[in-house]
Amino acid sequence: METWGKQRLQDAIVAERTALAEQLEELDEAQWSAESLCDGWTVEDVVAHLTAGATVGPARWIASMLAARFDDAVHNRRRLEERRGPTPAATLARFRSAAGRRTAASGHWPAWLGEVVVHGQDIRMPLGLPTPTPSDAAAQVLAFFVARDFAVSSRSAAAGLRMEADDADLALGDGPLVRGPAVAVATALAGRAAALPSLTGDGVPVLADRLR
Structure with missing residues (x-):
């Protein structure tokens, strides 16, 4: 990517x-x-x-x-x-x-893009609104989140897991798999458990435990 x-x-x-x-x-x-x-x-x-x-x-x-x-x-x-x-x-x-x-x-521009993307989901998901975020933009956020704890403890949440975006050329880390749309994976790493149902893989229960 x-x-x-x-x-x-x-x-x-x-x-x-x-x-x-x-x-x-x-x-x-x-x-x-x-x-x-x-x-x-x-x-x-x-x-x-x-x-x-x-x-x-x-x-x-x-x-x-x-x-x-x-x-x-x-x-x-x-x-x-x-x-x-x-x-x-x-x-x-x-x-x-x-x-x-x-x-x-x-x-830290990827982080500020992440703020808009994730807060956009904070609004859209409860209201059932569609997500227009392009997958390549969401992938930039996801890559930053996996690499660093900044405003959210995303790197800590992703530690020891393999994060894959199924709509972008992005796979990061090793371990149990967490896979889904880049925006959903990034939103989950930002601490939003509401994004977990959009994800698949044997690493999802691990991530869910960390978010709790």
Whole structure:
């Protein structure tokens, strides 16, 4: 699998945000207030969080984390509340306005693509929405997740397992097999047990135990 450079990863991030925004246009009030796969966050909360991620650069991130005493939960909640609008329509408008931004808290662009991909699944899966994420973009996220614990403990979850994408040229690691669409494997490695039914292989029970 070809490893993408900064420009292509940034383009993929913008494309993911744009595709998600198009789907969000169709949501009704009940869907906006539905629980996402993120504990304690509604669909609207996740969208506001994604807007914050698109608009917080390194200096702002450091200042925010200092103010939060390096508590990620406090930092995320403050920035989420900052970007959430008075109505779902306003929250969506803010997300749309940030969709084309190429700002991130660090230069780990596969991780920031992963944030949009996984949080997109946090919204889509509970609502039963289709996933438009291209398999090659999801494969970039999966490769990063297997290689490194960053915002999520994905490398730890994948340790001693063989991860295979059945829709991309990607197979990583040795051990019991975990196989499925790249977006589903990546979402599971990000700690979302809801993605496990989309996976096959004798390594799936091992991964399920780790997610518990």
